[in-house]
Amino acid sequence: MATELPKDEGTLKVIKATKETEHSQIFRVGTRRSILARVQADEIVKELKEQWPEHTFEIHAMSTTGDNNQKTALHKFNEKALWTQELEVLLEEGQLDLIVHCLKDMPTQLPANLQLSCITKRRDPRDALVLKPTLVDKVKSLKYLPEGAVVGTSSLRRTAQLKRFYPQLKFQDVRGNLGTRLGKLDDPNSDYSAIVIAVAGLERLGMTNRINSYLSKDNGGMLYAVGQGALAIETRKDDKRTTDLLAKISCDRSTKQGLAERQLMRTLEGGCSVPIGVETEWIPKKRFHDTHVGIGVKPAEDYDQATGAAFGGDPAGKEEEQDLTDELVMRAIVVSLDGKDAAEIETRRRITTNEQANELGFDAAKLLVEKGADKILEQVQLNRGIIKDQGNA
Numbered sequence: 001m002a003t004e005l006p007k008d009e010g011t012l013k014v015i016k017a018t019k020e021t022e023h024s025q026i027f028r029v030g031t032r033r034s035i036l037a038r039v040q041a042d043e044i045v046k047e048l049k050e051q052w053p054e055h056t057f058e059i060h061a062m063s064t065t066g067d068n069n070q071k072t073a074l075h076k077f078n079e080k081a082l083w084t085q086e087l088e089v090l091l092e093e094g095q096l097d098l099i100v101h102c103l104k105d106m107p108t109q110l111p112a113n114l115q116l117s118c119i120t121k122r123r124d125p126r127d128a129l130v131l132k133p134t135l136v137d138k139v140k141s142l143k144y145l146p147e148g149a150v151v152g153t154s155s156l157r158r159t160a161q162l163k164r165f166y167p168q169l170k171f172q173d174v175r176g177n178l179g180t181r182l183g184k185l186d187d188p189n190s191d192y193s194a195i196v197i198a199v200a201g202l203e204r205l206g207m208t209n210r211i212n213s214y215l216s217k218d219n220g221g222m223l224y225a226v227g228q229g230a231l232a233i234e235t236r237k238d239d240k241r242t243t244d245l246l247a248k249i250s251c252d253r254s255t256k257q258g259l260a261e262r263q264l265m266r267t268l269e270g271g272c273s274v275p276i277g278v279e280t281e282w283i284p285k286k287r288f289h290d291t292h293v294g295i296g297v298k299p300a301e302d303y304d305q306a307t308g309a310a311f312g313g314d315p316a317g318k319e320e321e322q323d324l325t326d327e328l329v330m331r332a333i334v335v336s337l338d339g340k341d342a343a344e345i346e347t348r349r350r351i352t353t354n355e356q357a358n359e360l361g362f363d364a365a366k367l368l369v370e371k372g373a374d375k376i377l378e379q380v381q382l383n384r385g386i387i388k389d390q391g392n393a
């Protein structure tokens with residue numbers, strides 16, 4: 001029997017076509033029920049609507065196993081599928097035409113008849129340090145936090161990387177949606193001095209004023225999660241009607257970065273619950289000599305990963321005119337859970353096709369393994385059943 005779409009009126013948002021024509025079609029967009037998921041779906045529908053004003057896009061928001069199990073440590077579910085499975089069933093059945101995901105939360109292996117059809121222009125992929133309001137005036141960044149201060153994170157990746165450089169800090173799980181996490185931080189009675197969360201989520205919810213520091217390899221030694229900051233759209237493989245539609249909102253550069261990062265993860269058989277960090281960055285070759293700046297030192301306003309605009313003030317929206325001499329740089333790290341061992345690499349090359357992007361990710365994984373990443377990951381797998389906190393992201 002076909003799964004019912006949620007009937008709750010509050011979850012159904014219909015954006016009507018401005019003018020109905022005989023070519024006007026309806027597309028059903030699936031998303032999760034969290035505020036962030038809804039904002040993301042709105043963002044995609046807005047982009048689609050700009051390109052296809054004649055069509056109608058209905059947003060169907062539903063809760064998933066992941067949303068309903070905030071208390072259970074996420075790494076205990078072996079796959080990311082807990083965020084996506086229910087929606088995928090509806091997509092397979094044809095009750096939805098597309099699902100909007102955070103690329104970061106999308107499994108690297110998808111059901112056989114579904115595909116990742118589109119990655120839109122990525123936002124700032126970095127993690128942010130957010131301090132307890134009472135500490136903002138006293139503490140500038142992680143290194144000024146006192147011995148034993150508690151930092152809330154929701155992922156092994158974040159904890160492991162931070163332990164490496166800040167062994168004096170304590171790390172505690174902090175779960176729930178962004179609002180919940182911030183609430184726990186702000187609670188004067190909570191132990192948290194700071195939390196680390198994704199810049200992109202804060203941006204989408206209009207809360208960048210809470211960011212005290214942008215973390216990166218050069219600031220805090222923190223590489224981000226595969227796919228972080230990008231939205232991805234999943235469709236049925238055989239649904240040309242929808243994939244044709246999505247081609248117009250896809251970002252070529254973000255797609256290549258996303259594919260390269262996912263190939264890295266897939267090759268390392270990482271899944272979501274292992275400490276793999278990554279940074280990818282387009283380096284415009286011509287301007288390389290005078291504008292090669294680490295992304296960690298760029299203020300967020302100037303940051304434009306997709307177009308490379310951070311490197312020379314290129315106006316945004318020029319991604320179609322990709323300079324064929326541009327290189328894609330990938331930095332990646334695998335860290336042991338205690339932060340004591342790490343395998344790190346950096347590799348770069350000219351990329352013009354998606355296949356080459358995949359190859360870059362694959363080769364980066366091989367380089368990491370040569371540096372001992374496989375042994376670190378093996379140890380992480382062994383520890384999986386023992387540790388009792390932290391998973392996703």
Ligand SMILES: NCc1[nH]cc(CCC(=O)O)c1CC(=O)O
Nearest residue numbers: 102104197198200201228229393
């Ligand atoms: N795993 C949770 C999650 N999934 C996506 C985002 C927002 C950032 C993004 O879109 O990549 C977050 C919050 C966080 O990591 O702090």
